[in-house]
Amino acid sequence: MQSPSVAELNDRAREVFRQIVDSYLATGAPVGSRTLSKLGALGLSPASIRNTMQDLEELGLLAAPHTSAGRLPTQLGLRMFVDGMMQASEPSEDERNLLDSGLSGGAAIEDVLARTTTVLSGLSQCAGLVLVPRREMLIRQVSFVALSPQRALVILVGADGSVENRVVELPEGVPPMALEAAANYINARLAGLTLAGASDRLATEIAADRAMLDAMTAQAVATGLAAWSSDGAARPVLIVRGQANLVESSVDLDRVRQLLGDLEDKEELIRVLELARNADATKIFIGAESQLFSLSGSSVIAAPYRGPGGQVVGIVGVIGPTRLNYARVIPMVDYTARTLSRLVA
Template identity: 40%
Template sequence: MLNERAQILLKTLVERYIHEGQPVGSRALSKFSGLDLSPATIRNVMADLEEMGLVASPHTSAGRVPTPKGYRLFVDTLLVVKTLDKVELNHLENHLHPDNPSRLINVASQLLSDLTRFAGVVVTPKRKGAVFRYIEFMALSEKRILLIIVTPEGDVQNRIIFTNTPYSQSDLIEAGNFINQHYAGCTLDEIRGRVNTELKQLRGEMISLMSAAIEAGGDAINESSEAVVLAGERNLLQIDDLSDNLISLKKLFELFERKTKLLQLLELSRQAHGVKIFIGGESDVSSLEEFSVVTAPYEIEGEIVGTVGVIGPRRMAYERVIPIVDITAKLLSSSLSQH
């Protein structure tokens, strides 16, 4: 437990370090803390905080910097979250609009990156069953058909089906309308089980087309499950704290490529109510020891289906990033639930 004086000095130190990126000395703490303390008193408090593992002294400076433990205490007990700027809020509301569901996931990831200047990430975890909202067929040639599948989340997947039978565009429209009318919202496994009994009313070649669509559609939707949509990874190359640490950046970009560990971390966020923050080694992902991850779950009609988040340096403006992530998750939930 810290007394009030120590809390104010730690809060001031973290805020100054986040703002300036330089170790914070006694003079700056005296100036910005609002406390009437002697330099000797401040140094004694800093020594206590260092002994507790909340701050550290770089060898090249007399000032101190927060440790991951110090950031954690700051975020949990001392942070004052800012209200999102009205311009930024309008920007989010205008772009996360339900009129364009097929692009919402990609747009959300890009918006998180644009507003924070870090990496934005949106995850759609694996669904319990491959469900589609509607299906459309488009003739590419006599025996090549483009299958377009739209999921309830607005994801669009395309697959090419090769057939032995030529189909007219009117045949394809008829098949698409039949599937959408009778099976939209069902899992493709459920549809597969009903095909033999319910499609007998159709011509044999139409049954063949629909069976091919069900198989291709199931593959397409399952492949898109647990997709990690990243945006703005290159922003991290421009951050001073990180640009000199090529080893950490290399590990992070390898994590982005593999994605499995990142998915496991973000899966934990689905179990949280609201924003969850992982600072450095708290994530148990070695590639993220120099980074922080701010996440929030999003939902469709009350059911949590995925996660949005921001990956950046530990020295990030948490008071600003937290509301951006939180509001993005809420707006995404609202827009997707309208479909």
């Protein structure tokens, strides 16, 4: 069903609808005609308000959760409100300073992004989300730790200070001394290269007989590099912060449980965020507009951030209940995206 435009509503319907949405976003509770009439701002009797609410319900903008209850905005109604009626409020100076503070200190970009996302989560009272830029790690140091005769833990330290671990299967008969020799070779000959560059150099040196490695050590080196080269650069890293905010701000714990379960599905969550990659502005998904969150009734607000040349390198956003404060949170996500663009440019 297509949402009616604001222009299709008369002044009375617009004001009744606005007050119902404002009350719902503040409390999460249905709003009745008697409650609205007591506010006095409309200057209408409960009967007149009920008639207007009925008209809005027939348009698909309001719904009654129970026969005798008040009305709530539907997903369609929230979409019309966000697109045509909402008056956004820019982040305050204090909020901007807090978001900017996430950029200071820390060498690893993942740490900086995580801090900024934590601040965004706290300010919005939602869960903060960020996709880390897809960039190849430069090797600083590699270590091998034998776990069993045919398994080892490979520890990779990147030039940006990040650390990643992988458990790898070793060729049969690789001795501990070969693992030590493999680490020494990588650190001496391949440090400063990307994983792909390190693999290429290894192949070149072995072909030219310059690697000075025995067969077992060469296999250990190749296995260690392959642990990342197959998936490291191609798969973005998703950082989620502030899930506890969803519990603290919710009046519907069943929906929160569903949402927290949805957040565990990182691959689907990444697909939702990727839909904002080519957006000209902040992208808003309300309720069932995103299939992943149709059951939990959640909203996602996401915006791309850009690196050198204006190329999109990642997505930042928040997820929360459909009754979140859109007017405040949308500009906050937009500002965070611009802040991160300054970081990675």
